[in-house]
Amino acid sequence: MIKEIDLEKLILIAGGHSAFQLLWAGVQQGVFDQLSENPGMDRAELCEKIGLQDYPAQILLTGLTALGLIRKDGDMYFNAPLTEQMLVSGKEGSGAPILGWQAQIVYPGLKHFVESLRQSTNVGLEEFPGQGNTLYERLTSHPGLEQVFQDAMCALSLQANDHLRHAYDFSRFSHIADIGGGDGTNAIALAKHYPDLRVTVFDYPSVCEIARQKVAEAGLGDRVSVCPGDLMRDPFPPDIDSVIYCHVLPIWSQENMLKLLGKTHASLPKGGSALIFNMMGNDDETGPLSTALGNLYFLAIASGQGMLHPWKVYEASLRQAGFSTIERISGLPLDHGLIVAEK
Ligand SMILES: C[S@@+](CC[C@H](N)C(=O)[O-])C[C@H]1O[C@@H](n2cnc3c(N)ncnc32)[C@H](O)[C@@H]1O
Structure with a gap:
């Protein structure tokens, strides 16, 4: 209630x-x-x-x-x-870097929320001049802000991926592509926990460079690699048996998400899996509060087309993209959920 x-x-x-x-x-x-x-x-x-x-x-x-x-x-x-x-800096699980993203990116961008509603697009992007129609493209020419963003995602992922690696048995995969994998925080956590798993982080070149350094610092260069590219245009890494999207699909409208999941399906062998991990909206569109508040960022700043979609939207898109068995893993902390689908 x-x-x-x-x-x-x-x-x-x-x-x-x-x-x-x-x-x-x-x-x-x-x-x-x-x-x-x-x-x-x-x-x-x-x-x-x-x-x-x-x-x-x-x-x-x-x-x-x-x-x-x-x-x-x-x-x-x-x-x-x-x-x-x-909120204490440097403590394990500290959310302080997430507030840096809120202060320097979300806060200025949301000044344009009403206008974004009226125009149904991300008017807040004008706070970040540059090429492209998404925040992520713009950030590639703002190295300072890109680092602020990746530090925030790293902090969020560190809070959440502890639950990810326990929520599902990733030992059944040999090579997973982490699409929009950011600075490699999730790839590193999975590779540390599953000693036989190979992970390839796919992201923009400037972001892959950040990931490459983190992977080297973690001493995992033999099993975690990077693949620079544009996830909408470029082919996914070869020889994979699974694809994971951590905090990435909410960027897109249902239509573009479907295109991406179609590409995912085509990139996987029979029996391969697609995994979706992020905060999930309630199917009855009542919240939770964290996702309801998070939605504004996607409309007014990030892409002008996404949101923290309800569970059922991802599931329907996976089905439409050709995936058969679809498993919903709910009840994870921080309003996160995991969906695993098999080809
Ligand atoms: C919200 S972050 C998630 C990062 C990471 N997966 C995590 O959970 O910490 C979204 C990531 O998608 C990447 N991204 C967005 N659009 C992209 C595109 N068209 N091609 C490649 N990467 C893209 C961004 O650079 C960013 O690293």
């Missing part, structure tokens, strides 16, 4: 821009990092550590306290347990 709105929630929505800026400032100024290292500091001590004067610090700390991100006990400040778990 979805809870209907109350006044507090309305205030939070209407002031969402301020709430986000407080959260981002908390990360940027190192408030959560400092309170993790030295819990119980008072404002004067915090001011010194985070390099702010007393007046702006008062505004920041009052906001973070009212949002429940930190707790004030007398004069002493502490991280809330979830803040300690998810």
Whole structure:
């Protein structure tokens, strides 16, 4: 049952821009990092550590306290347990890099949301000048922002792929193509967990370069390789028995997703598998909240055609592309799901 709105929630929505800026400032100024290292500091001590004067610090700390991100006990400040778990930089599972993407890409792009709705296209892309009609093409000429984006995806994938490698037995595959594989975070996690698995990361050349370095650092160059290309135009890597899309199919409309899955089907041998791993929308279009909020990015910025589609849309597209057995693996954390289909 979805809870209907109350006044507090309305205030939070209407002031969402301020709430986000407080959260981002908390990360940027190192408030959560400092309170993790030295819990119980008072404002004067915090001011010194985070390099702010007393007046702006008062505004920041009052906001973070009212949002429940930190707790004030007398004069002493502490991280809330979830803040300690998810927002401290450098901690395993930290979501801080995801906020970098929100602040530098999603936030400016969503200024154009209403106009994107009216024009049914990604008007927010004008914030990122360059060639191409998708954010991903544009990012190839913005190396700094491309790194911000890949760091965010890496953080999201690190949170999610722990569940991916346990959700399905990948040992039945010998060579998997990770299409739109980004910086290789998922490929590396799968290859580490499945010692006989080969993985090829397919992505734009500039992104493959980032992946190549990460793979080398992980010492997996013998089993994880990269294949630069455009997933819409160029052939997929040869000799594969499976294809995985991690956080990639939501970029596309159902029509383009169907084209991509048709190509996937043609690239696989009989018995080969296609896997789809990302946040899934409810089939009855009621949420969950994370995907409902995530959808705006796809319309206004990323491509102007995608969304975090409901499960049934992927399943219908797989069927239409010629796949037979289709398995839905639900209940994964962070509103993620996995769909496995066999040719
Ligand atoms: C949302 S990210 C997902 C990255 C990675 N799979 C993960 O889960 O962390 C989408 C990826 O698709 C890539 N991509 C988008 N359009 C592409 C295209 N036309 N050709 C190749 N790669 C593309 C982007 O560069 C980006 O790395």
